[in-house]
Amino acid sequence: MDSKSKGTNKKSKSLLGKYELGSLLGRGTFAKVYLARPVAGGEAVAVKVLDKAKVMGTAGMAPRVLREVTAMRRLRHPNVLRLHEVLATRAKIYLVMELATGGDLLSRLAALPRRRLPGHTARRIFVQLVAALSYCHARGVAHRDVKPQNVLLDGDGNLKVSDFGLSALPDSLRDDGRLDTACGTPAYAAPEVLRRKAYDGAKADAWSCGVILFVLLAGHLPFDDSNITDMCRKAHRREFEFPEWVSQPARRLVSRLLDPNPATRVALATLTTQPWFKRSLSLDSQLGGLLNGQQESALAFQAPAMNAFDIISMSSGLDLSGLFDQRNREIRFMTAASPERTLEELGRAGGKLGYVMVGKNGVECLTLGSLPGLATMTVEMSELAPPLMLVELRLEVADGDGDGEGQGFGWEELRHELGDVVRTWHSYQDF
Incomplete structure (x- = not known):
């Protein structure tokens, strides 16, 4: 198939004969993201284009790309951004992903007058976040960089967890089952991570979820200090205050998530027992279905059929080093x-x-x-x-x-x- 013959729009570009690249959606240091449509028809996608030379020439970037691809290929959940396939040429790597038209959660909050969400909306977003991360943890993936910038929204306002470049897979664990690489964004990272101690990846993600829930309800960070040492000290001492409008059930949940002791910090998979989740039976039902990766009517999610020719592999040992x-x-x-x-x-x-x-x-x-x-x-x-x-x-x-x-x-x-x-x-x- 001649890729040059596809499409009549001179501004568009055919990608390996499979996708017609459209407008630029965003750019970063190492990648550009384009809107694209399959040549054979179908829903629009987002294509993340990485320059191989830049990736290979920057310390730590090649492993990060490989981690992102490996993690996303293991995950199929309505609240996790879907990686459809990976394409490559001699100079570029193309990650073909689900398109989230609602932008990221940080931008959504920044556009609001008080930079916070109403209680019922915050609960809906948080339920989906917990569902997505609990699913990831059950499949051996710890995200390790949970923050509003990495939480996308689709056109219906449903959440999509993205950016697994700092994620940890089972082969990253020490013999004791813990991790020791300090990574993530300081304002959302757990105290044990900031202090460079061995940590449980799932419990570290739970802390980050607590910070996000506080931000959704309060409109600002619980711990915000330009000095990381001081911020870590405040987190360890639980030096934060709730605004008066935050309900008591929500306060108790945030406090259990922002527990500086990971041994007593609540696990995301057990949150169905928390009163804040039980205020709506429909939300409770939604969480239970999503935690099991089942179809849930409110999201109208249906996993596509898998067959022997799927490009996406569910193998935990998938070796992607050939990209480089x-x-x-x-x-x-x-x-x-x-x-x-x-x-x-x-x-x-x-x-x-x-x-x-x-x-x-x-x-x-x-x-x-x-x-x-x-x-x-x-x-x-x-x-x-x-x-x-x-x-x-x-x-x-x-x-x-x-x-x-x-x-x-x-x-x-x-x-x-x-x-x-x-x-x-x-x-x-x-x-």
Whole structure:
């Protein structure tokens, strides 16, 4: 498919033949976010574009991007921003994500006259925040940077937790199950994190939720000091005051969340027992359904079907280092053949060339035994416009070198063996 032929708007740009990039939504130090629409039709998405050279040239940025992608691929919840897929060229990385048209919570609060929400609205937002983070914790992900800037809203005002760049996964834990990396935003970080002590990631997120709830109700931070040491001291001593309009049940809940002792701090998963949550049976029902990742009528959420060709992987051990590994070789081709026939032909061709087809976490892989060390080829398929399918082949080499497309990796031999299954064949270098 010729990406240049897509779209008549001269200001738009086709991304790898799959998405039509539109207006710029925002920019940061390392990334720009664009509005985009699938070429084959469907809902608009947000595409985060990262410059590989900048990411690789900045200490700590490559691991942060990998953490964000790995964490978001593990999570499917109506209140967690959805990562649809990851695309890459030689110079750019594209994160295709759910579009949240309501902006971030900080901007929403800043636009209000008193910078705070009415009690019922604050409760609704907070219930969704607790639901999202409890779901993350149950799947081994601690966010570690929960703040209003990382809480987005969709067009209906429903919450979407975003930015998992500082998140912690199970492989980040020490032998005692705790974390020791100090990270996050000081005004929202737990005292144990600021003091660089070992901490429980879920309990640290609970503290951040307490700060957010205070901000939603009061209109300002509970601890606000330019001196981090003084701010930490105030947090440890619980030196904060509630405005008179904050209800007693809400005060008790905030106090239990802003407990400087993580051992006695309330856990997010137990908040259904708190009186503040029980003021509305519908909200209680909503929280229970969302904590279990179930469909809930008020949000009209329905998880899309998963199949063997989904790009999104739920594997906790997913290795994404190939995004930055120059030894990684990637090829894509278009086919009108069915997914079943395409995989059958890939298996046949691979077997003839000395490859072994193996299954791995819902994504079909080829293990190449003819190269030094271990080489794994991941096959990912997605539908563009029936019956046209996009097939992406990603080769990851653990040892040894390759010298480009068609040399050392057997790409041309594979293409020849696939025959008429291949309609058009592209290297990622073509984009």
